[in-house]
Amino acid sequence: MISVAIMGHGTVGSGVAEILTTHRHKLFTALGEELYIKYILDLREFPDSPLADRFTKSFEDIINDIEVSIVVEVMGGTNPAYDYVKRCLKQGKSVVTSNKELVAKYGAELLAIAKDTNANFLYEASVGGGIPIIRPLTQCLVANEVDEIAGILNGTTNFIFGKMINDNMDFDSALKLAQELGYAERNPEADIEGHDACRKICILASLAFGKHVYPESVYTEGITKITLEDVKYANELGYVIKLIGDVKKHSDGKLDICVCPMLISKDCILSDINDVFNGIMVKGDCTGDVVFYGKGAGKLPTASAVVADIVDCGKHLKTRKRVFWSDCDGSNIRSYKDSITAVYLRVEGDGEIASEVFPDSEIKTADGCTVLLTKEYTFGEIEEKLSALEADGVRVLQAIRIGNL
Amino acid sequence: MISVAIMGHGTVGSGVAEILTTHRHKLFTALGEELYIKYILDLREFPDSPLADRFTKSFEDIINDIEVSIVVEVMGGTNPAYDYVKRCLKQGKSVVTSNKELVAKYGAELLAIAKDTNANFLYEASVGGGIPIIRPLTQCLVANEVDEIAGILNGTTNFIFGKMINDNMDFDSALKLAQELGYAERNPEADIEGHDACRKICILASLAFGKHVYPESVYTEGITKITLEDVKYANELGYVIKLIGDVKKHSDGKLDICVCPMLISKDCILSDINDVFNGIMVKGDCTGDVVFYGKGAGKLPTASAVVADIVDCGKHLKTRKRVFWSDCDGSNIRSYKDSITAVYLRVEGDGEIASEVFPDSEIKTADGCTVLLTKEYTFGEIEEKLSALEADGVRVLQAIRIGNL
Numbered sequence: 001m002i003s004v005a006i007m008g009h010g011t012v013g014s015g016v017a018e019i020l021t022t023h024r025h026k027l028f029t030a031l032g033e034e035l036y037i038k039y040i041l042d043l044r045e046f047p048d049s050p051l052a053d054r055f056t057k058s059f060e061d062i063i064n065d066i067e068v069s070i071v072v073e074v075m076g077g078t079n080p081a082y083d084y085v086k087r088c089l090k091q092g093k094s095v096v097t098s099n100k101e102l103v104a105k106y107g108a109e110l111l112a113i114a115k116d117t118n119a120n121f122l123y124e125a126s127v128g129g130g131i132p133i134i135r136p137l138t139q140c141l142v143a144n145e146v147d148e149i150a151g152i153l154n155g156t157t158n159f160i161f162g163k164m165i166n167d168n169m170d171f172d173s174a175l176k177l178a179q180e181l182g183y184a185e186r187n188p189e190a191d192i193e194g195h196d197a198c199r200k201i202c203i204l205a206s207l208a209f210g211k212h213v214y215p216e217s218v219y220t221e222g223i224t225k226i227t228l229e230d231v232k233y234a235n236e237l238g239y240v241i242k243l244i245g246d247v248k249k250h251s252d253g254k255l256d257i258c259v260c261p262m263l264i265s266k267d268c269i270l271s272d273i274n275d276v277f278n279g280i281m282v283k284g285d286c287t288g289d290v291v292f293y294g295k296g297a298g299k300l301p302t303a304s305a306v307v308a309d310i311v312d313c314g315k316h317l318k319t320r321k322r323v324f325w326s327d328c329d330g331s332n333i334r335s336y337k338d339s340i341t342a343v344y345l346r347v348e349g350d351g352e353i354a355s356e357v358f359p360d361s362e363i364k365t366a367d368g369c370t371v372l373l374t375k376e377y378t379f380g381e382i383e384e385k386l387s388a389l390e391a392d393g394v395r396v397l398q399a400i401r402i403g404n405l
Numbered sequence: 406m407i408s409v410a411i412m413g414h415g416t417v418g419s420g421v422a423e424i425l426t427t428h429r430h431k432l433f434t435a436l437g438e439e440l441y442i443k444y445i446l447d448l449r450e451f452p453d454s455p456l457a458d459r460f461t462k463s464f465e466d467i468i469n470d471i472e473v474s475i476v477v478e479v480m481g482g483t484n485p486a487y488d489y490v491k492r493c494l495k496q497g498k499s500v501v502t503s504n505k506e507l508v509a510k511y512g513a514e515l516l517a518i519a520k521d522t523n524a525n526f527l528y529e530a531s532v533g534g535g536i537p538i539i540r541p542l543t544q545c546l547v548a549n550e551v552d553e554i555a556g557i558l559n560g561t562t563n564f565i566f567g568k569m570i571n572d573n574m575d576f577d578s579a580l581k582l583a584q585e586l587g588y589a590e591r592n593p594e595a596d597i598e599g600h601d602a603c604r605k606i607c608i609l610a611s612l613a614f615g616k617h618v619y620p621e622s623v624y625t626e627g628i629t630k631i632t633l634e635d636v637k638y639a640n641e642l643g644y645v646i647k648l649i650g651d652v653k654k655h656s657d658g659k660l661d662i663c664v665c666p667m668l669i670s671k672d673c674i675l676s677d678i679n680d681v682f683n684g685i686m687v688k689g690d691c692t693g694d695v696v697f698y699g700k701g702a703g704k705l706p707t708a709s710a711v712v713a714d715i716v717d718c719g720k721h722l723k724t725r726k727r728v729f730w731s732d733c734d735g736s737n738i739r740s741y742k743d744s745i746t747a748v749y750l751r752v753e754g755d756g757e758i759a760s761e762v763f764p765d766s767e768i769k770t771a772d773g774c775t776v777l778l779t780k781e782y783t784f785g786e787i788e789e790k791l792s793a794l795e796a797d798g799v800r801v802l803q804a805i806r807i808g809n810l
Binding site (some may be wrong): 023131138143285286289305312 | 691
């Protein structure tokens with residue numbers, strides 16, 4: 001019997017407790033041992049829970065119990081999660097987490113502690129909710145050099161774009177609907193400003209390329225400036241707009257990494273990922289494009305990924321799994337100004353000057369403005385050209401990268 | 406150092422040797438030990454290979470060498486692959502294979518032997534080529550009861566449908582093009598008659614539900630009868646036609662399993678899987694729909710899956726991985742006549758009689774024939790109704806299941 005402690009009894013935490021209870025037989029078959037929930041840490045009271053006798057308000061109960069070998073952190077945030085997780089790992093207890101903020105911020109440090117104490121630190125649920133991605137990336141694609149990872153990593157923003165594309169809703173109405181349906185928080189900033197997607201692409205980049213990528217080093221742009229007009233023009237030109245997290249490795253070893261809205265060609269499978277679903281494309285040198293698709297959030301999908309990690313910890317209590325990256329100061333990240341991209345531009349007027357500044361663009365004029373799909377430039381060049389346009393009195397209404405996936 | 410023998414130096418086998426050589430450093434990092442190709446078994450001569458000194462024509466070299474702990478079977482077919490693999494497993498050597506025919510036919514027996522001798526028998530590459538599916542199904546989705554697996558499991562037939570849908574090619578021309586491009590064999594029977602897809606859905610069904618499903622128990626229908634007209638009518642009605650392998654578990658524990666062309670709604674992500682790509686949808690009770698997408702065949706994609714299994718074997722030389730199913734006599738499979746489905750029918754004439762025999766169908770008449778999308782019936786009922794129609798003098802030109810995914 002393996003004793004497990006669950007820290008946090010919110011959406012994901014209660015899902016983990018539920019799956020460990022309802023799927024007990026299946027998990028026993030897979031693991032060959034029983035998983036026993038010995039503690040649930042939460043400051044709130046749950047007197048009606050069938051597990052009421054397992055609740056504690058004190059982390060010390062968990063850290064001091066040598067029987068507890070696996071600790072599940074599903075509290076969210078970094079305080080006190082970071083401190084608790086660190087103390088567990090230092091004691092040699094394995095930790096499973098769904099907390100993307102924690103992993104994106106402290107992953108390298110926590111993995112190093114886990115390595116020292118021969119414990120496991122697993123985080124499948126931190127990216128893509130119920131979609132298997134961390135384990136496939138480290139195990140199934142182990143025989144590949146990963147060239148690029150690009151994904152729709154945030155279901156809320158994807159839902160909003162879907163409503164704009166299919167139901168002609170403007171951004172504000174679509175956001176409001178997402179909030180009403182419980183897909184977006186009352187304070188939606190982390191989703192719509194791209195911070196949530198940024199944490200996830202940081203975790204994937206760290207894992208695939210072996211060095212910690214901190215969110216602060218990643219060019220991150222949200223979706224609030226995208227208008228219904230842009231969605232429509234993109235559609236007419238054969239594209240859909242998606243919030244994409246993207247990391248690419250260059251031959252010099254440096255990473256181009258960004259989170260921003262992009263025009264995605266309708267020929268690309270990521271353009272077909274709708275509603276609150278996530279999709280993550282991994283380009284391996286042997287496999288070519290592989291895509292993982294599913295629900296990126298939600299109680300049971302996320303909890304099921306947590307439980308898979310618990311089982312994996314249970315199987316490897318004495319042998320560490322090598323899912324590791326080392327710390328890094330960000331010197332492996334290219335400036336976003338050096339990244340090369342084509343852009344979709346929408347400018348006021350007939351586009352005459354814009355088409356001189358961006359020669360050989362594909363051009364479409366309608367409704368008093370002009371849309372240009374430019375050739376590729378560095379983002380620095382594009383910024384200069386846009387400043388030049390503004391100086392010439394051309395109002396630039398929109399600039400969105402065109403994904404090259 | 407771990408000594409590996411590769412049996413077969415064809416497309417996949419030479420890919421495995423290539424990856425083990427070119428990705429040596431990455432694999433060493435992942436495994437912590439070197440993988441050394443000690444033997445390559447092939448009856449042909451490869452004097453110019455950089456590994457020329459490792460070739461042998463005698464299986465006895467491999468079976469008698471106690472240093473060889475992992476044997477890779479990429480010969481294809483079951484003779485002598487079955488005999489060789491069995492002997493390796495009996496000696497306690499772990500075996501990795503890409504051979505779907507072998508696994509679909511002898512999986513239960515070979516897994517039982519592996520269990521007895523505490524060896525591993527891994528077969529990630531046997532389904533979906535480079536797409537991670539076996540490991541995600543057993544590990545990442547371990548906290549799920551799988552309700553259904555449905556997939557586009559054969560790239561050749563998917564390529565043919567793509568040419569019919571997008572380029573208006575008829576079946577014979579599309580098949581010819583697939584052969585010219587090397588996607589289809591000169592004898593394309595295994596692909597176009599559904600046998601290849603059948604082996605793959607058998608492997609997935611056996612793994613997900615724990616009991617061996619033999620290809621002979623699976624209702625299998627190829628794509629040769631699909632015409633350009635059907636592809637066009639399906640498109641107008643909001644569907645695409647795909648060859649689908651599908652297995653569903655019912656509450657009585659029995660499996661509905663089939664391989665056949667199906668109309669797939671354009672709202673379903675599987676409808677967006679084009680060209681030679683494969684896509685496998687797993688419906689878990691916790692995760693909901695999860696889809697795995699990528700190249701289902703080809704030298705390096707398939708070889709990369711084989712190498713991932715080799716690494717996994719290397720990590721678990723003393724601890725067996727629990728990817729197991731037991732033998733079964735087919736009593737867990739429902740007769741195809743009891744499976745419930747709606748169908749697409751194309752009948753000659755105005756469809757008046759057909760719409761009486763299949764009331765409440767969606768009906769569309771054009772070009773001297775009538776297309777009906779019926780309500781759901783058991784397949785047995787549908788067969789009876791179709792016989793009744795023919796007896797009434799109505800010529801039934803086509804009947805295709807409508808997927809409910």
